[in-house]
Amino acid sequence: MKNLKKTDPEIYNLIKKEIRRQKDGLVLIASENYASQAVLSAMATPLSNKYSEGYPSKRYYSGNEFIDKIETIAIERAKKLFKAEHANLQPHSGAQANAAVYLALVKPGDKILGFDLSCGGHLTHGSKVNFSGKLYDFSYYGVDPKTELIDFKEAREAALKFQPKLILASTTSYSRTLDFKKFREIADEVKAYLMADIAHIAGLVVAGFHPHPFPFCDVVTTTTHKTLRGPRGGLILSKTKDRLDPKGKFTLAQKIDSGVFPGIQGGPLEHVIAAKAVCLKEAMKPSFKKYQKQVILNAKIMADEFLKHGLKVISNGTDNHLLVIDVSPFGESKTIQDELAMAGLYVNRNAIPFDTKQPYNPSGIRIGTPAITTRGLKEKEARQVACLMAELIKNISSRRIKKQIKPEVKKIVKRFPIYEDFQW
Numbered sequence: 353m354k355n356l357k358k359t360d361p362e363i364y365n366l367i368k369k370e371i372r373r374q375k376d377g378l379v380l381i382a383s384e385n386y387a388s389q390a391v392l393s394a395m396a397t398p399l400s401n402k403y404s405e406g407y408p409s410k411r412y413y414s415g416n417e418f419i420d421k422i423e424t425i426a427i428e429r430a431k432k433l434f435k436a437e438h439a440n441l442q443p444h445s446g447a448q449a450n451a452a453v454y455l456a457l458v459k460p461g462d463k464i465l466g467f468d469l470s471c472g473g474h475l476t477h478g479s480k481v482n483f484s485g486k487l488y489d490f491s492y493y494g495v496d497p498k499t500e501l502i503d504f505k506e507a508r509e510a511a512l513k514f515q516p517k518l519i520l521a522s523t524t525s526y527s528r529t530l531d532f533k534k535f536r537e538i539a540d541e542v543k544a545y546l547m548a549d550i551a552h553i554a555g556l557v558v559a560g561f562h563p564h565p566f567p568f569c570d571v572v573t574t575t576t577h578k579t580l581r582g583p584r585g586g587l588i589l590s591k592t593k594d595r596l597d598p599k600g601k602f603t604l605a606q607k608i609d610s611g612v613f614p615g616i617q618g619g620p621l622e623h624v625i626a627a628k629a630v631c632l633k634e635a636m637k638p639s640f641k642k643y644q645k646q647v648i649l650n651a652k653i654m655a656d657e658f659l660k661h662g663l664k665v666i667s668n669g670t671d672n673h674l675l676v677i678d679v680s681p682f683g684e685s686k687t688i689q690d691e692l693a694m695a696g697l698y699v700n701r702n703a704i705p706f707d708t709k710q711p712y713n714p715s716g717i718r719i720g721t722p723a724i725t726t727r728g729l730k731e732k733e734a735r736q737v738a739c740l741m742a743e744l745i746k747n748i749s750s751r752r753i754k755k756q757i758k759p760e761v762k763k764i765v766k767r768f769p770i771y772e773d774f775q776w
């Protein structure tokens with residue numbers, strides 16, 4: 353760091369400011385977390401210099417003897433942790449992981465059934481502005497308008513009518529448990545592959561607090577930086593055999609691997625793969641299980657507090673690490689997001705089911721507990737944070753309330769410091 357300070361003070365100072373911002377605010381963005389110092393250390397290494405196109409012991413460049421060992425350890429840890437037959441640690445991100453799976457399993461123009469984006473699906477699950485929606489023929493299932501839970505009757509009917517080659521059991525802002533078995537039954541009826549993108553719930557899954565996508569899914573993708581609390585990145589888990597093509601030239605595992613490389617990526621980020629290995633080891637510890645339990649408890653408490661304040665929580669609560677609230681009665685979600693940020697409370701605006709507003713300024717905000725739980729906040733503080741947020745949301749034009757909330761956030765941040773030994 354000292355070196356960077358001297359050679360590039362402009363970037364050094366901005367990094368320093370961003371670290372300070374992360375330390376001084378309460379991160380309630382459901383997809384963010386604080387990776388451990390061990391994870392960060394593994395990333396900040398000369399492993400970044402190495403070209404390792406290919407896979408362990410089948411590389412296109414020399415000098416990969418140690419890289420091979422690191423990537424093999426990461427693969428084995430991922431297989432063990434996720435109870436998977438096959439793991440690919442190379443996707444640079446969650447979006448890359450999804451792109452690689454689509455490339456491996458379907459052809460451009462083929463049909464994919466995904467979860468409606470306004471109900472909680474992700475951009476890479478068929479948005480018209482994303483490669484997924486541009487290259488593949490997507491149709492969607494959604495939620496029941498009354499319960500706001502996934503409507504399996506609708507999903508089945510959509511599958512029977514649409515006859516997709518691939519079905520996604522995948523969400524980015526859905527706060528309820530996913531029933532992978534039911535998705536499997538639908539996929540079997542139409543002879544489709546079933547993929548779960550568990551980017552958000554991966555930590556909950558490995559800790560045993562969310563049903564496991566295996567053995568029901570053929571392929572599972574995830575990010576490593578959300579509830580899993582690792583470096584920014586993606587990974588793919590799959591079965592070895594291809595259920596729909598058992599006698600084909602390639603196994604499912606081989607198709608996935610070639611979907612990643614040479615399919616959509618060149619050289620893997622081996623410094624990030626090393627950090628993924630570190631995070632996977634951390635996720636095997638009993639303390640990680642305890643952490644995930646608290647993540648869910650905190651989210652439930654926050655949902656309860658919002659409901660007490662008269663705010664509409666989508667589906668009336670949560671089973672996982674996130675919740676979505678409808679802020680449309682109080683103002684524009686962009687304004688509310690910005691005002692919360694000014695008070696040191698970071699959230700992201702989000703669509704709600706059947707949203708009539710535009711994606712840039714939708715009706716809801718999404719709130720997640722992974723990061724505040726890493727800081728050590730428990731039920732009492734989670735309730736307090738929700739109370740502060742609710743007050744601000746309901747009084748979004750009140751300068752007096754805003755003035756009151758900021759110091760309260762500061763007090764919590766001070767009581768629950770993060771990255772105290774981080775030297776910058």
Ligand SMILES: Cc1ncc(COP(=O)(O)O)c(C=O)c1O
Pocket residue numbers: 383444445446447448450474476522523524549550551552575585586
């Ligand atoms: C369900 C889901 N899949 C994929 C992604 C994309 O991940 P990344 O931002 O790493 O590309 C996200 C990101 O939020 C996500 O929520």
